[in-house]
Amino acid sequence: MASIAVYSVKGGVGKTTFAVNLAWCAASVSRRQTLLWDLDAANGSGFLLGVDPKKKRTAQSVFAADRSPTKLIQKTAYPNLHLLPADESIRTLDRQFDRIGKKKRLSKLTDALGKEYDRIIFDCPPVLNEISAQVMRAADIVIVPLPPSPLSARAFDQVVEEVRGSGKGHPPILPVLSMLDMRRTLHKEARAANPKWPAVPLASAVEQCAVMRQPVGAFAPRSPGARAFAQMWTAIERKLASKKK
Incomplete structure (x- = not known):
């Protein structure tokens, strides 16, 4: 088993879209x-997969000492892919961690x-707190979506600091250029500065994920976005394999 965290301290970078599409690729x-x-x-992950959380149990209850997470896991429309959904109770999880x-x-x-x-792929909240610290201790690799901008570069520095602070043997970090538009000068410069980073283009098919409530590979498998996520997943698998050696 390997666990992959999709994480950023900045919202609106495509984090949930990454998590859903990488899970679909896996x-x-x-x-x-x-x-x-x-x-x-x-x-967001549940929404993009067309799965609504069950109302009888809360996502927070997964972390209680006497509960099993399997009771909240839901099937999706895709073979081999299950979802452990979130709900509003997650907002108080940080306090629960402090309490237990x-x-x-x-x-x-x-x-x-x-x-x-x-x-296991974590769609992480865009915060720095005990939840993020616990994710860093559990993850084998951390994927960081980065739209090409100075603010995103600053956010990446914060993620690096957070991961390194998780202790010895911290997980490797894979930065990914998100919403890349090579028609823009700033984006061209970001790509030239980081030619070996995986990249996901600014593409209508990727944006349609929220409309279709499906991973892009499910409804537009030949699109540039679907190919980009497949290539990224290959890079993740390779990094995981090299980590084991």
Whole structure:
């Protein structure tokens, strides 16, 4: 099992779109048993996959000592892909972590879920708090979407600092240029400065994910956006493989 966190301290960078499309690639391209774990109260991942959270149990209850996360996991329309959805209760999770005093609660839950899943992908909230710290302890690799801008570069520096602060043996970080438009000078300069970074173009098919409520590979498999996510997933798998050696 390997766990992948999609994380940024800045909103509006395409984080949830990345998480959903990478999870779809893991399940549909690599055919791995995949869990997409939404830790953002907006439940964006559930929305993009057409899955609404069950109302009887809350996302926060997953972290209680006497609860099993499997009771909240929901199937999606795609083979091999399940969702652990979020809801508004996630907003109080930071206080719950402080109350139970367990610094590796998320990591232990991830290890337990690893008995059922080959890949676990976290859609993280855009905050710096105990939730993000716990995700960094659980993740094998951190994906950071970065639209080409000075503010995004600053946000990346904050992510690097957060990951390094998670302790020895912190996970590797893979920055990805998001919403890249090569018609813009700033974007061209960002691409020239980081030619080896994966990149996802500013493309209508990617934007349509929220309209179709599907991953781009499901409805536009030959589009530049779908190809970009597939290539990124290949790069992630390679990085995970090299990490094990």
